Amino acid sequence: MRGLTTFLWLLAVVAAGATTGRAETPVERGAYLVNTVMTCHNCHTPFGANGPDMARALTGGTPVFDTPAFRVRGSNITPDRQNGIGAWSDDDIEKALRTGVRPNGVPLAPPMPTGFYGVLTPADSKAIVAYLRTVKSSPNKVENPVYKAAVSREVFPGAETPVDPAVLTDKVKLGEYLVTIAHCMECHTPRVQGRLDFAAAGTGNQEFKGPWGVSTSRNITSHPTKGLGGWTDAEIKRALTEGISRDGTKLKPPMGYGFYSRMTPGDIDAVVAYLRKLPPRE
């Protein structure tokens, strides 16, 4: 009897996972979030000439974020107990992600987009932790962060509390959730005196310097000429997953199309549906 019940339960789980072909384990879900939509490698994996060096995945050290307020580097977030986060409890990691505070009480500088991660569903933040426990451990020692002024978080409006997973069956709500945890608005919102100006969210105009030279984030609101309003869904998807702009030019990093290319078609559709709803802004 017990065997049959287990079998039927498994069937139900597999049916529930039908959109992805089969049921996803928490570790698989965490891998999906970390390696695609949430682009953790953009800041926690050293980059080589051809993008992130996956042999050193999540071992930290680069990039360096050097501002008048702080000088920090992406941390080693592998399970090494000494130099990674192996000695942190699951709760410690979830708390750092959601609230931006380390177990020793020291706040994380804002390049770490914790101001967007408060919306994570409990299942998703646990899945991220479960996956981080499985990645290859590295003793890489990252230079200690230097804080020259008090660290102040930038919390995206509405991103403070976990989303109710039940609402994510709605395509636009799912898109909003994905765009939030992808921290698209951290890059696609202008900064005024160093702070994100959320009243202008989506209008872009932030500069990024790196091995690629300089890139400037663009307007991704539904504005018909300044934003994506005049683009077709296919053109937006191509930009997100292939890094090709409407006029055919190649987009530069840190736009994370290399990661988004492995998102599920359903999730990409949801992102596009939500971008369509962003109020047009110049």
Ligand code: HEC
């Ligand atoms: C835009 C860049 C960026 C992205 C994306 C990013 N991080 Fe971070 N993260 C940082 C930086 C920079 C630090 C170090 C901040 C400091 O030292 O104050 C950090 C710190 C951390 C820490 C604290 C580690 C420690 O030893 O104190 C954890 C845990 C962490 N990140 C996990 C993640 C995970 C998981 C993801 C993806 C879901 C992620 N980060 C995405 C930039 C980023």
Ligand code: HEC
């Ligand atoms: C780490 C910063 C960063 C993040 C995160 C980011 N982008 Fe971008 N994005 C950029 C930059 C910079 C460009 C312009 C690149 C260039 O000029 O070559 C860009 C370009 C784009 C374009 C092309 C617009 C055009 O006019 O060609 C779209 C669409 C876009 N981003 C949407 C998104 C969405 C949706 C997300 C979240 C899923 C996102 N971006 C996350 C930095 C970012």
